Amino acid sequence: MSSVLYDAQGPRAKQRNILYTVLFVLCAAAVVWWVYNGLAEKGQLDWIKWKPFFTSPQPWQTYIWPGLQNTLKAAFFALIIALPLGALFGIGRLSDHRWVRMPAGFVVELFRAVPVLILMITANAVYAEYTTIDTDVRPLYAVVTGLVLYNFSVLAEIVRAGIETLPKGQAEAAKALGMRKNQIMLSVLLPQAVTAMLPAIVSQLVVIVKDTALGGAMMTFPELLASVRPMSANYGANTIACFTIIALIYIALNFALTSFASWLERWLRRNKKEKGTAPGGAPETVGTPSLVIDDGHGV
Amino acid sequence: MFDFLEGYDLLGAFWVTVQLTVYSALGSLIWGTLLAGMKVSPVPLMRGFATAYVNVVRNIPLTVIMVFSSLGLYQTLGIALGADATEDINFRLAVLALAAYTAAFVCEALRSGINTVPVGQAEAARALGLSFTQVLRLIILPQAFRAVVNPLSNVLIALTKNTTVASAIGVVEASYLMKDMIEAEAQLILIALVFAFGFIVLTLPTGLILGWVSKKVAVKR
Numbered sequence: 001m002s003s004v005l006y007d008a009q010g011p012r013a014k015q016r017n018i019l020y021t022v023l024f025v026l027c028a029a030a031v032v033w034w035v036y037n038g039l040a041e042k043g044q045l046d047w048i049k050w051k052p053f054f055t056s057p058q059p060w061q062t063y064i065w066p067g068l069q070n071t072l073k074a075a076f077f078a079l080i081i082a083l084p085l086g087a088l089f090g091i092g093r094l095s096d097h098r099w100v101r102m103p104a105g106f107v108v109e110l111f112r113a114v115p116v117l118i119l120m121i122t123a124n125a126v127y128a129e130y131t132t133i134d135t136d137v138r139p140l141y142a143v144v145t146g147l148v149l150y151n152f153s154v155l156a157e158i159v160r161a162g163i164e165t166l167p168k169g170q171a172e173a174a175k176a177l178g179m180r181k182n183q184i185m186l187s188v189l190l191p192q193a194v195t196a197m198l199p200a201i202v203s204q205l206v207v208i209v210k211d212t213a214l215g216g217a218m219m220t221f222p223e224l225l226a227s228v229r230p231m232s233a234n235y236g237a238n239t240i241a242c243f244t245i246i247a248l249i250y251i252a253l254n255f256a257l258t259s260f261a262s263w264l265e266r267w268l269r270r271n272k273k274e275k276g277t278a279p280g281g282a283p284e285t286v287g288t289p290s291l292v293i294d295d296g297h298g299v
Numbered sequence: 300m301f302d303f304l305e306g307y308d309l310l311g312a313f314w315v316t317v318q319l320t321v322y323s324a325l326g327s328l329i330w331g332t333l334l335a336g337m338k339v340s341p342v343p344l345m346r347g348f349a350t351a352y353v354n355v356v357r358n359i360p361l362t363v364i365m366v367f368s369s370l371g372l373y374q375t376l377g378i379a380l381g382a383d384a385t386e387d388i389n390f391r392l393a394v395l396a397l398a399a400y401t402a403a404f405v406c407e408a409l410r411s412g413i414n415t416v417p418v419g420q421a422e423a424a425r426a427l428g429l430s431f432t433q434v435l436r437l438i439i440l441p442q443a444f445r446a447v448v449n450p451l452s453n454v455l456i457a458l459t460k461n462t463t464v465a466s467a468i469g470v471v472e473a474s475y476l477m478k479d480m481i482e483a484e485a486q487l488i489l490i491a492l493v494f495a496f497g498f499i500v501l502t503l504p505t506g507l508i509l510g511w512v513s514k515k516v517a518v519k520r
Contacts, residue, residue: 003339003341004418004421004422004425005339005341005421005425005431005434005435005439006341006425006430006431006434007425009341013341017341017342020342020345021342021343021344021345024342024344024345024348025344028348035376038375038376038377039375039376042375042376044375110495110499113456113460113495113498113499113502113503114460114495114498114499115460115461115463115474115498116460116463117463117464117466117474118463118473118474118477118491118494118495118498121474121477121478121481121491122481122487122488122491125481125487125491126487126488129487206358209360210358210359210360210361210362211360212360213360213361213362213363214360214362214464214467216362217362217365217366217464217467218466218467218478225360225362225363225366228366239370239371239374239375240371240375243363243367243370243371246363247359247363247367250358250359250360250363251354251355251358251359253358254357254358254359255354255358258357258358
């Protein structure tokens with residue numbers, strides 16, 4: 001394995017690499033040993049603290065699965081509601097009319113700049129003050145509302161970027177055929193943009209899933225993270241064990257989504273290449289521009 | 300109209316938000332650069348470590364990392380990061396969690412920046428006999444940093460918003476104060492608008508200034 005950044009390794013470089021590897025392993029081992037000792041001292045690594053997860057279905061049935069269900073439910077509703085809203089505002093920002101473009105842009109920029117937690121807290125307070133939503137489901141409503149308000153603005157930007165990166169000839173050809181503006185958008189631009197946007201949308205789903213955890217920590221929403229507290233209370237303060245299991249579930253879920261998104265992207269790119277673009281179409285570039293707009297999102 | 304603000308330390312709370320942002324931005328910049336260096340290094344184990352770190356941290360909610368830093372690091376392992384008062388301990392733990400989380404995104408941004416540097420630059424540097432660390436430090440990273448000012452500014456804006464998660468471990472920053480105020484005061488929508496405005500004031504200039512900087516320093520190719 002070589003790279004442009006370093007030469008093929010000779011005997012001395014190989015020796016040096018082995019030395020670095022050994023040093024790195026030693027450092028890592030020291031950290032692991034120290035953490036292990038600290039945990040063992042507190043009895044967090046005793047089999048009794050970990051046993052419930054491996055020997056009985058009870059913690060999974062009583063705490064983890066209901067928590068995971070709530071996480072998935074909130075993420076699903078947030079995405080389903082935010083998608084059409086995002087499409088609407090994304091298209092709105094591309095409108096020819098100033099009085100549509102400006103307010104749409106203002107709303108999108110506003111909600112993109114405000115932290116999701118502020119939106120959730122506000123939604124919760126508004127529901128408590130002005131509606132009669134039952135206190136049992138109010139956290140769910142608040143979490144979904146906060147997630148929708150933030151993510152529709154991000155999705156609006158994804159939609160806008162998706163439509164703007166389409167070749168100009170698409171809209172021009174449709175115009176030449178005598179299509180109306182609505183027809184051009186709905187039957188020419190949007191369908192093409194949506195397929196190109198799919199990976200970005202799946203990546204956004206990862207962000208939504210991660211943000212549901214805020215509801216658990218701050219709004220008493222009984223999702224996956226919130227299940228740690230009752231679970232560790234019930235199984236003898238096995239905080240570390242609970243956190244490990246919960247973190248692994250999040251990693252597995254989101255890693256699957258991330259992998260799916262990058263697979264989708266590769267698949268779409270390959271598909272496009274096979275079909276071939278119109279002659280004299282896009283010029284060859286080194287890297288195909290990715291639609292997952294670099295918005296620091298996922299952060 | 301704004302007399303409900305009396306008796307609350309609004310500026311103080313936003314000052315904590317700014318402090319959280321600045322400290323964790325510095326931390327994540329350093330740690331993220333180290334990770335990016337490891338990710339392109341000739342040592343397979345370091346490459347593997349950096350890849351694993353990024354994949355794991357990117358896929359865990361920040362809230363989980365934040366709560367774990369309090370329950371796991373402090374309460375179980377007794378890591379207080381050299382502070383005595385609970386307030387300071389929580390603040391430092393929050394900075395640690397934010398930096399550890401954001402570093403993964405800094406690393407990814409930098410790596411995409413390294414990819415924009417033409418191959419010839421590295422080849423020329425190697426032809427001059429520079430070692431890997433020299434190539435990276437003198438040739439590649441300076442150009443990569445110039446290319447990623449914009450993505451990094453987006454990460455910084457996201458970090459500013461993410462500091463609100465620190466309220467989960469009791470750091471009295473903006474969202475913590477907001478929750479308090481909403482429980483005690485009646486002007487719900489006004490309070491929300493004040494805090495939304497506060498975050499816009501923090502994030503908007505960041506985006507504008509760094510956007511200008513990114514145009515200024517971009518390598519013309």
